[in-house]
Amino acid sequence: MKNKTLKIxxxxxxxxxxxxxxxxxxxxxxxxxxxxxxxxxxSAAKNDKVSIVLATNWGEGDAKYDYFYPEFEKFKESVAxxxxxxxxxxxxxxxxxxxxxQTASGSLPDVFTYWGGGMMADMCDAGLLLNVxxxxxxxxxxxxxxxxxxxxxxxxxxxxxxxxxxxxxxxGILMANxxxxxxxxxxxxxxxxxxxxCAKVFNENGIIPMSMGSNGGSPSEFFFSELYNQYAGAxxxxxxxxxxxxxxxxxxVKVGEVIQDMKNHQIFPEDTVTNGGYGPCLQLYTDQKAAMxxxxxxxxxxxxxxxxxxxxxxxxxxMPDSTVDSSTIETGFTVYGCLINKASYEDPAKHDAMVKxxxxxxxxxxxxxxxxxxxxxxxxxxxxxxxxxxxxQKTLDYSEGKDLVQVHYTKLPSASAISEMESGLDELxxxxxxxxxxxxxxxxxxxx
Amino acid sequence: xxxxxxxxxxxVFLFPVFIIYTLxxxxxxIQTFVYSFTQWNGVTETTFTGISNYVKLxxxxxxxxxxxxxxxxxxxxAVIQIPVGLLVAYLLYCKVKGMKIFRTIFFLxxxxxxxxxxxxxxLFYNSEIGLFNKILAAIGLGALQxxxxxxxxTLLYAVMAPQIWQYIGLYITIFLGALQSVxxxxxxxxxxxxxxxxxxLHRIIIPEIRNFIVISLILSVTGSLKSFDHSWIMTKGGPxxxxxxxxxxxxxxxxxNSDFGKGSTITVTIVLLSLLFTILLNIINNxxxx
Numbered sequence: 001m002k003n004k005t006l007k008i009x010x011x012x013x014x015x016x017x018x019x020x021x022x023x024x025x026x027x028x029x030x031x032x033x034x035x036x037x038x039x040x041x042x043s044a045a046k047n048d049k050v051s052i053v054l055a056t057n058w059g060e061g062d063a064k065y066d067y068f069y070p071e072f073e074k075f076k077e078s079v080a081x082x083x084x085x086x087x088x089x090x091x092x093x094x095x096x097x098x099x100x101x102q103t104a105s106g107s108l109p110d111v112f113t114y115w116g117g118g119m120m121a122d123m124c125d126a127g128l129l130l131n132v133x134x135x136x137x138x139x140x141x142x143x144x145x146x147x148x149x150x151x152x153x154x155x156x157x158x159x160x161x162x163x164x165x166x167x168x169x170x171x172g173i174l175m176a177n178x179x180x181x182x183x184x185x186x187x188x189x190x191x192x193x194x195x196x197x198c199a200k201v202f203n204e205n206g207i208i209p210m211s212m213g214s215n216g217g218s219p220s221e222f223f224f225s226e227l228y229n230q231y232a233g234a235x236x237x238x239x240x241x242x243x244x245x246x247x248x249x250x251x252x253v254k255v256g257e258v259i260q261d262m263k264n265h266q267i268f269p270e271d272t273v274t275n276g277g278y279g280p281c282l283q284l285y286t287d288q289k290a291a292m293x294x295x296x297x298x299x300x301x302x303x304x305x306x307x308x309x310x311x312x313x314x315x316x317x318x319m320p321d322s323t324v325d326s327s328t329i330e331t332g333f334t335v336y337g338c339l340i341n342k343a344s345y346e347d348p349a350k351h352d353a354m355v356k357x358x359x360x361x362x363x364x365x366x367x368x369x370x371x372x373x374x375x376x377x378x379x380x381x382x383x384x385x386x387x388x389x390x391x392x393q394k395t396l397d398y399s400e401g402k403d404l405v406q407v408h409y410t411k412l413p414s415a416s417a418i419s420e421m422e423s424g425l426d427e428l429x430x431x432x433x434x435x436x437x438x439x440x441x442x443x444x445x446x447x448x
Numbered sequence: 449x450x451x452x453x454x455x456x457x458x459x460v461f462l463f464p465v466f467i468i469y470t471l472x473x474x475x476x477x478i479q480t481f482v483y484s485f486t487q488w489n490g491v492t493e494t495t496f497t498g499i500s501n502y503v504k505l506x507x508x509x510x511x512x513x514x515x516x517x518x519x520x521x522x523x524x525x526a527v528i529q530i531p532v533g534l535l536v537a538y539l540l541y542c543k544v545k546g547m548k549i550f551r552t553i554f555f556l557x558x559x560x561x562x563x564x565x566x567x568x569x570x571l572f573y574n575s576e577i578g579l580f581n582k583i584l585a586a587i588g589l590g591a592l593q594x595x596x597x598x599x600x601x602t603l604l605y606a607v608m609a610p611q612i613w614q615y616i617g618l619y620i621t622i623f624l625g626a627l628q629s630v631x632x633x634x635x636x637x638x639x640x641x642x643x644x645x646x647x648x649l650h651r652i653i654i655p656e657i658r659n660f661i662v663i664s665l666i667l668s669v670t671g672s673l674k675s676f677d678h679s680w681i682m683t684k685g686g687p688x689x690x691x692x693x694x695x696x697x698x699x700x701x702x703x704x705n706s707d708f709g710k711g712s713t714i715t716v717t718i719v720l721l722s723l724l725f726t727i728l729l730n731i732i733n734n735x736x737x738x
Contacts, residue, residue, distance in 0.1 A: 097703045104490030104708065122706060126491040208576070216684045271575035271595040273603075273683060280574075289576060416705035426687030430598045433688070 049084040050353040052344075054361075055099070055109035059089025063301035067369040075360045083353045093216075103128065110344040111357050116154035116164050116337060117242070118414045123339070124157040130340040131161040138355050142362040151378035154334040154410050158242075164337035165362050166378035168370075170296050172226050172331035172407075173395050175311045180207060180291045188314045192258075195317040199267045202291050209267045211290035214429040215276025217422020220259075223294050224425060225407035226331050227255045230322035234405075241411035247421075248443035256428055256435025258319050263429060272429040300374030300391050308391040313398040332404030334378055338362070413446060420445035477719065483712035490708050501713040510689045511714065514697040521608050521693060522672040522725070528612050529668050530661065533619025538649055540620070541627040551624060554617040562614065566681030569610040573597050597683060600690065607691040611678045615671065619664050626660035627653065662733040669725045673718055694718050 054072075058064040076085050088109060090098050096119075102108050103123060114120060123129050132155070136144045144152075147166055155164030176188055181198075184205060189195040199209035214220035228234050231251040241247065262268060269275040275284060278299050285293035286307045294316075303311070315327035338361045345354045360366060367377040374392055377383075385393060412418045421442045427433045433441070484501055488494040505511050536554065540547045557565065572580050573596040581593040596606040630653055638648050654661070676695040679685050685692030685700060692700070694714060702711025 100490060100703055100706060122489050122491040128491065214687075216686065269576055271573075271598040273595075273597040273687065274570050274574040274578070275576060284576060416707070419700070419704045423684075423686045423688050426683075427690070430600065430603075430687055432600050432690065 049082060050350055051084045051086065052111065052350065052353050052357050053086045053088060053109040054357055055088040055090075055095075055112035057090055057092045057095035057113065059091065061091060062089075063298055064370055064373045064375065067373045068366070071366045071369050072360075075366075079353075079356055083356065085357065108341045110341045110350065110354060111361065112339055112341075113167065113336060113361075114164070114339045116156075116166075116334070117410045118412045118418050120155070120163060120339065121157065121414055124159070124161075124163050128342055129163040130342040130345045131163060132165050132340065133162060135165070135340060135345070135355065135358055138351075139359055139362075141359050146362075147379050151334040155337055164339050165358065166334045166337040167361070167367070167375075168298075168334070168336040169376040169378045170298065170333065170335045171376065171395055171399055171404075172222050172294065172296055173313045173398065174292060174294050174316050175285065175391075176292045176314045177285070177288060177290075177307075177310055178312050179310045180288065188312070189317040190315070191318045192320050195262075195267065196265055198291070199265055203266050208269050208284060208290040209292060210262075211275065211281045211284040211293040212268045213272040213274075213276030213281050214426045215273055215280070217425045218276065219278050219281055219294060219296070220272075220276065220425040220429060221409055221422055222296065222331060222407050224255055224259065224421075225405075225409070226294065226316055227258060227319055227322075228252065228408070229329055229331065229405040230316070230319050230324045230326050231255070232323045234324070238406045238408065238411050241408065242413050244413070244446075246443065247408070247412070247417075247446055248439040252439040252442075253435045254321065255319075256438050259428060260431055260435065263431065268429070273426065276426070276429075297374040297376060297392060297395060300389050303389075303391055305390070308389065308394075311391060311394070313391075313394045328403055329405045330399055330402040331407050332399070332402070333406050333410050335410070337378070416448070417442060417445045480712045480715050483709055484716045486709045486712075488708045489706045490702075491706070494709075497709065501709050505710065505713050505717070511697065513689050514685075514692045514694050515717075517604055517689075517691070518673060518675070518693045518695075518721075520604065521611070521675060522669050524608060525612050525615075525668045525672045526665055529616050529619050530664055533616050533664065534623050534654075534661070536616070537620045537623035537627055538653070540624060542645065551621060554620045556617065557614045558617045558621075560614070562611070562677035563681050565610050565614050566678045569606075569678075570597065570682045573606055597691075603683070603687075604691050607679050607682050610682075611672075611675060614678075615668075619668070622660060622664050622667075623657065626657040630656045658733065658736065662729055665729050666726055669729070670722050673722050673725070694721075 056068070058068040072087060076087075079085070088098075089095075099108070099112065099114060103126075108123075108128060120129065133144065136142065142165075148169070151166040151169055152162050152164075155162050155166060157163055180202075181188060184201050184207075186198050186201060187194070189198050195209070202209045212220065212223055225238075228238075228251055231254060233249075234251050237245060237249050237251065239245075263272070269284060269290070275281060278295065279302070281293055282295055282299050282302055284290040285295075286303055288307075292314075318326050338358065340354065340358060344350050362379065364379070364381045367375075367379050367381045368383055371377055371381070371383045371388065374389060385396070388396070408421060409418060412421060424433070424438045424441045428435065428438045483494070485496060485498060486494040487497045487501075540550055572578050575581060575595045575598070580596065584590060584592050594602055596602050634652055634656070635648055638652055643651065672693075674695050675693045676699065679691050679693055679696045680699070683691045685696035689697055689700075695718065698711050698714040698718065701714060702708050
């Protein structure tokens with residue numbers, strides 16, 4: 001009797017486990033936030049719907065979430081009768097991994113926001129992405145001409161085709177706390193010597209002169225490029241990078257030396273790792289522990305209004321031996337966009353739904369809404385100046401008449417080269433490697 | 449007939465576990481082994497490259513840095529977690545009042561997500577806003593203040609510390625259970641013979657719970673070999689790979705640099721290293737058992 005009970009129990013367990021395994025094997029999104037509700041549609045109607053997976057890193061916690069999600073909800077409601085949209089969101093670093101893993105497992109989302117350049121190179125090579133000109137041909141509401149022509153550059157692959165709809169453009173800015181400068185009777189630094197003089201005074205008073213760190217290469221990689229562009233020939237060198245140009249230039253070594261000199265003169269926080277990353281870097285500035293910081297508009301949502309009021313956007317001080325006037329240039333580039341899964345787009349059952357979802361991503365409504373988070377749109381949308389954050393107004397005023405220059409991030413040919421540039425900068429900032437060793441490491445990764 | 453029935457029962461009981469273990473452990477392991485002989489970026493076709501990944505790995509400076517970091521963690525974890533765990537467990541075992549409360553308190557960090565611990569410690573170490581330097585200054589050890597995560601000399605150990613600290617509670621709990629399984633009459637006999645607490649620990653308790661110590665050592669070693677969370681959260685294994693372990697390096701290689709072939713090769717070396725340590729520990733245990 002006892003044996004029989006045991007057998008029945010064992011059999012029952014094995015059936016349950018086997019069923020569990022079958023359930024595990026079923027297709028189901030595994031995300032930290034999914035939204036598949038489709039209003040009041042009946043289950044019968046649901047079967048006729050087209051299922052589309054939209055993935056983005058604009059999830060909860062991201063500066064764009066509050067502006068993206070309400071628009072997404074509206075769109076979802078409007079197409080609820082025909083499209084069943086699954087929204088998948090992850091935080092930025094996890095999102096990069098998610099897309100790489102999905103690429104490897106052959107389950108790319110149908111439409112997803114992503115970076116161009118080296119970040120999408122493998123997907124382009126494998127023919128996974130749609131040439132967006134095909135989408136523009138099919139769309140009734142969105143045309144290529146609606147966008148800044150130069151904004152597509154980040155999404156142009158080696159074969160000359162464009163594989164992304166550009167969404168976000170950006171500008172690098174040096175913010176200075178006017179009240180701290182007034183308090184210590186200092187002028188904004190124009191030259192490197194001015195910067196050293198300011199740093200001395202700020203350090204004597206327990207203020208960090210410039211909040212700049214490097215954790216996973218942020219925000220140091222753009223700072224590196226900002227300084228790089230002050231040197232003669234830098235623009236041409238950056239333009240040559242995607243086609244096999246060198247990273248290990250004399251200019252790169254020079255910038256590395258300048259950064260280490262700035263570190264040694266205590267212009268940056270002592271601990272550049274824990275104070276690295278966009279959030280911690282900005283935090284020191286908004287807490288008024290730092291007099292200046294270099295940041296980007298996607299962080300504007302985190303700047304309190306009183307700090308926006310006391311902040312000025314100023315030119316980067318002229319670095320030693322540089323010849324390009326720093327007050328005439330500004331890093332400005334397309335940083336983000338939307339990619340389309342080619343296989344899904346070419347699936348006749350999904351095609352029309354895909355066009356609608358892409359139309360939504362590229363819509364004036366969504367772009368106008370995202371602008372409020374501090375985004376500079378690649379699309380030509382009218383956004384009243386007064387509706388923008390004060391710090392964005394100051395940024396736009398500063399940008400007037402500036403020559404926009406590029407950054408290494410958008411020009412490096414592969415994700416591994418970008419990764420090497422980022423992790424190498426972390427080492428450079430703590431003086432663990434020499435500038436020459438740093439540029440050689442990145443170059444080796446490119447050559448590989 | 450009876451043996452056939454027993455065999456059937458064993459089969460039925462083992463079947464689900466066998467399926468799960470095969471699907472989620474054995475097959476991926478075999479696949480990883482196969483991928484380690486290929487070049488694959490996760491997107492394009494895989495190319496068979498023979499043992500070239502292994503050759504490249506042996507020449508890779510970053511791999512050896514992370515290998516040594518991992519060995520250091522294995523060594524420090526074993527040297528700190530096991531003795532401290534045993535000592536604290538023994539102190540609690542010696543009829544400390546409120547033992548259960550202490551046991552819960554010591555075990556508490558074990559159940560906190562490593563991500564949370566990593567984040568907490570990175571704030572703790574922060575030179576501008578962190579508490580650690582402030583505490584040092586407050587207790588008159590200001591000379592020891594440091595940029596813990598930005599100093600090449602302290603970086604790795606600063607990343608190791610939270611992990612080693614977090615899991616001490618696990619070994620306290622294991623050893624406390626082990627100590628409670630030691631027959632009291634043996635200890636009472638030793639006490640009657642005049643043995644002091646230290647002698648009892650050394651001569652009776654440690655030999656009695658040797659198997660638990662070996663299991664704890666295996667847990668500590670294999671846990672250290674697969675370390676990932678603390679390093680990734682605090683420094684992303686950086687700057688460079690200075691605070692990365694093999695697990696972090698494997699992740700960076702596979703999922704950041706999209707080199708799944710090399711990543712699989714690193715995984716194979718982690719598996720081999722785990723097996724080697726486990727076999728070594730079992731050999732040592734068997735030798736002393738004899």
